Amino acid sequence: MKDGDTQVTCRYCTDAGDIGEKVADLEVSRLWLTKDQTYRGRCILSLKEHKTEFFQLEGEELQAFARDMAKASKALYKAFSPGKINYAAFGDTYPHLHFHLVPKYPDGKSWGSAFELPLSNDKLASKEELAALVKEIQKHL
Numbered sequence: 094m095k096d097g098d099t100q101v102t103c104r105y106c107t108d109a110g111d112i113g114e115k116v117a118d119l120e121v122s123r124l125w126l127t128k129d130q131t132y133r134g135r136c137i138l139s140l141k142e143h144k145t146e147f148f149q150l151e152g153e154e155l156q157a158f159a160r161d162m163a164k165a166s167k168a169l170y171k172a173f174s175p176g177k178i179n180y181a182a183f184g185d186t187y188p189h190l191h192f193h194l195v196p197k198y199p200d201g202k203s204w205g206s207a208f209e210l211p212l213s214n215d216k217l218a219s220k221e222e223l224a225a226l227v228k229e230i231q232k233h234l
């Protein structure tokens with residue numbers, strides 16, 4: 094984020110830590126494991142630079158973001174063997190470009206429908222659980 098930018102409180106620019114645990118710095122993005130683990134392995138992939146729309150990515154940055162997305166989702170697939178990974182980008186209230194990478198399981202919550210976006214306070218993983226999951230993902234990156 095540049096000086097003078099009005100997005101001074103952007104959580105994805107400030108690494109505020111309220112997103113979850115950082116898993117890795119990739120080529121042009123960062124991978125976070127969310128504190129809410131209702132869906133085991135749920136992550137967020139955020140662009141390092143502050144941009145708000147997917148169409149603002151061009152050339153090498155666009156290709157690198159695609160590689161990061163593929164690498165991160167492959168690692169989640171290998172680590173947790175989900176039935177499917179869901180990919181979603183919203184950003185109305187946090188417009189910094191980021192994608193939700195949400196492993197879904199045939200016998201698990203929301204299978205066959207959209208995953209639930211709001212973080213559930215009663216499903217927050219402990220620091221120890223998050224650390225173990227981060228290690229599992231990092232093994233496959």
Ligand SMILES: [Zn+2]
Nearest residue numbers: 103106143189
């Ligand atoms: Zn930002």
